[in-house]
Amino acid sequence: MPPSTDLTPETYLNRELSLIDFQKRVLELATDENIPLLERIKFIAIVGNNLDEFFMVRVPGYMQKMRMGIGRTRPDGYLPSVLMQQIHSEVNELIKEQRQTLEHLFSLLRTENIAILDLQDLSNEEREAVRSYFRTEVFPILTPLASDHARPFPFISNLSLNLGIYLERHHPDTDERSLEFARIKVPVGDGLPRLVNLNQVLPQYGGLPVEGHKFLWIEDVITDNLDVMFPGMTIAEAHPFRVLRNSDIDYELEWDEDEEKMLDVASIIEHGVRERRFGFVVRISVPNTISERMLTHLVRGLEIRDEREVYLIDGHLGTANLFEFASVDRPDLKYSAYVPRFPESFSPDTSIFEAIRHQDILVHHPYDSFTPVEEFFKQAAHDPAVLAIKATLYRVGKNSPVVQQLMEARDNDKQVTVLVELKARFDEENNLEWARQMEAKGVHVLYGVEELPVKTHAKVALVVRREGSGINRYVHLGTGNYNASTARLYTDLGLLTNNVEIANDANRLFNRLTGYAPETQYDRLQVAPEYLIHTLVDLVDNEIEAAQAGKPAHLIFKMNQLEEDVMIQKLYQASQAGVQVDLIVRGLCCLIPGLPGISDNIRVISIVGRFLEHSRVYYFQNAPHDLKFLAGSADLMRRNLYNRVEVVFPILEERLRERLMRFLRTQLRDNTFAWELRPDAKYYRRQPNGVAINSQDIFMRRSFGLLLPTQDEPSE
Structure with missing residues (x-):
């Protein structure tokens, strides 16, 4: 009798x-001496940013479960209280390792004449120049808020950096001193940099030269000038x-009691974004040098x-x-600039539609340029023969060429329909602003399907x-967003095709998203939540049957995260049947x-490097040819x-399937x-045992990686 595949604490992480383990891998890159110094600082910043999001998004649910007494x-097998203790530990x-690494990197930066200084490192003349900068550019922005018996502890907004200050007031009539508390919000990003650039400040406010690249922490500048803020104290x-x-x-859908109607999606999003600033506190960070009385006061005030x-x-x-260090002009301490290549069958002065008619085009960003995707939208917007454009948008960025082209298409009297996912976490406001601009142009903008909690995460465009x-x-189908900025940083795949069956499916998908068609069927596309999980399970079962019949059987899955119970159980069953299972999982993985x-x-x-691994690819050795390779927007997560709404698409042309196999084998x-x-x-x-293989470096030279044993040099 085969072992059970029931998931238990022994078989399920x-x-x-696991997500914290991913942050450890990112941090390890900051210790890698083969990575340029300023890039190592960037990995420190990435860990800090990721931990912020982890506490804002993942931790609150467990805190609420603890308060409600909800168990495992x-x-x-983790009880919320036990898990919270483990997370804290x-x-x-x-953080301790991160800080030790950061101090080491700061020491290395000082040898390169790059430093964040203490105020005590400055001469009197330099310090006076900084004081002039404070009076002119910082002081007018700051607002101290006192807290006493008549004024309650001030509200402290999310992600805010603050100064807690104890002030002594002298009462001449009694010669006594009383202690008062005030808080100053440090408005980083709202008018102030976190790192004050002395290369700008000292020449401007003191006429003083600066060697190298020197900075001060803005909170140190404020602290050193508090006497300006509180005269007489x-x-x-x-x-x-x-x-x-x-x-x-x-x-969740909300009821507007004043208007006695359901709030529209945009209103709910606006309300939610406003409420985000007022969520309950999940973490307060303080320096380990803080006084006991100050910490006690903050803990009490923040409840x-x-x-x-x-x-x-x-x-x-x-x-x-620390991402602000990217502004330091030292190319020798950064990655060499990489210029993406143009893929086959495409040049900026040719028709993208003619190229697609010739053959399907598979692009691998950021190694292949994002320009063909932008050209797909641009040419569609201006081509007199184009009648309609339909697209899904998830995270498009603040300056979006794709959205601009969709609005220009409407100016040119095309029918333009866009499903904008307003619930893309931390991009809600940006997406809402783009949606309103498109609506003003006459674009048909939709915000979701049927039930609001279901996000549209698919990456599909139809011309x-x-x-x-x-x-x-x-049709363009992708694993990543229509975002020109992240296309330079994230690894993603995109397919441009005019395959009739895929185009029919894309039409059906948009009909499903924009209308009422819950029983929509698809020929080529695997769509979640209705069908994808069932297709994946069937394909894994097919590999299990092949292995049990004595045939070679192999699964290769590449994804960002692996957490869903049914798929993990299926992969365990496949392993027990003799299927070779190779998983490339960048982030969290609950399977052992x-x-x-x-x-x-x-x-x-797990591959963690210069670029963020973001593509999702699924290979099934014994599947029919049209299902051997699937790529798309979905990880194997419950969500x-x-x-x-996710779309996973097949790679139908054999030459492209060969490229994806090279891609997967290179990563493995x-x-x-x-x-x-x-x-x-x-x-x-x-650790390399002989020839060092860096898959991302190889992809920068050849988009889909190492050749298969029987292949000659490809054209890509």
Whole structure:
């Protein structure tokens, strides 16, 4: 009798702890001496940014479960209270390692004449210049808020950096001194930089030269000039503190009692974004040098219930702001500039539609330029033969060429329909603004389907073009967003095709999204939440049957996250049947490979490097040719398979399937920026044993990687 595939704490890793493990892998890149110095600082900032999001989005749910007395609900077996203690312990250790690494990197930067200085490092003349800068550019922006018996503790907004200040007031009539509290919000990003650039300040306000690249922390500048803010008071002590609040907006339908009607989607989003600033506190960070009386006052004022919400930090707070180091003009300390190549059959002066008619085009960003995707929209907007454009938009960015072209298409009298996902976390306001601009142009803008909590995460665009006596349709399908900025940083795949069956499916999909068609069927596209999970299970079962029949059987899945119970159980069953299972999972992974009798045939690697691995590809060795390779927007997560509209598409042309196999095999051979997950549930970085293979570096030279043994040099 085969072992059980029931998920238990021995076979299922906790997703939150696995996500923390991912941050550890990112942090390890900051210690890699083969990575340019300023890029290593960037990885420190990425860890800081990721931890902020983790606390704002993932932690609040467990805090609420603790308060409501809800026990274990997932196979990992963790009670919320136990998990919160583990999170606190592991994050504290991670932050400690991050700070130690940062101090080492700062010391290396000083040898390159780049430094964040202390005020004490400045001469009197330099300090006076900084004081002039403070009076002129900083002081007018700041607003101190006093807190006493008549004025309550001020509200502290999410992600804000603040100064808590104790002031002494002298009463001459009694010769007594009283202690007062005030708070100053440091408006970083709202008029002030986090890092004050002395290369600009000292020449402007003191006529003083600066060697190298020198900075000050803005909170240090404010603290050093508090006497300007509080004349007549003595500064007893001042400490920075930083607050994170629950930002996991609940998008349930809401009733407007005043108007006695259901709120529209846009109104709910606006309300939710406003409410995000006022969520309950999930974390307060303070320096480990803070006084007991100050910490006690902050904890009481912020109504913090659990000491685990307090994090004592060695050094300055909020490392996400270290992205500002990207402005330092030292190309020798950064990655060499990479210019993406144009894919086959495309040049900017040719018709994108003619190129697609010739053959399907598969692009691998950022190694292949995003220009063909932008040209797809641009030419559609201006081509007199184009009748209609339909697209889904999830995260488009602040300056979006794609959205601009959609509005220009409407100016040119095309029929333009766009489904804008307003619930894309932390992009809600940006998406809402674009949606309103498009609506003003006459674009048909929709915000979702039927039930609001279901997000539309699919990446699909359809162009309808009159050709001869009929019409032809062109489709773009992707694993990533229509975002020119992230297309330079994230690895994603995109397919441009005019395959009739795929075009028919795209038409049906938009009909489903914009109208009422819950029983829509598709020929080629695998669409969640209705069909995708069933197709994946059937294809895995087919590999199991092949292995049981004595045939070679192989699954290769590449994704961002793996967490969904049914798919993990199926992969365990496949391993036990003799199927070789290779998983490339960049982020969290709840499956445990290499367990005797359970997952002996499963290998899991995570690739973390210069670019963020973001593509999703699924390979089934014994599937029919038209289902051997699938790519799309869905990870194997419960949210993707059951609570989002996702599209996974087949790669139908054999030459493109060969490229995807090269792509997958190249990643599986990576021994430079790949970590293996082992049966002890820990990740170990691979070390080259002979030839070093860096898959991302190879893709920069050849878009789809190493040649297969029987292949000659390809044209890409």
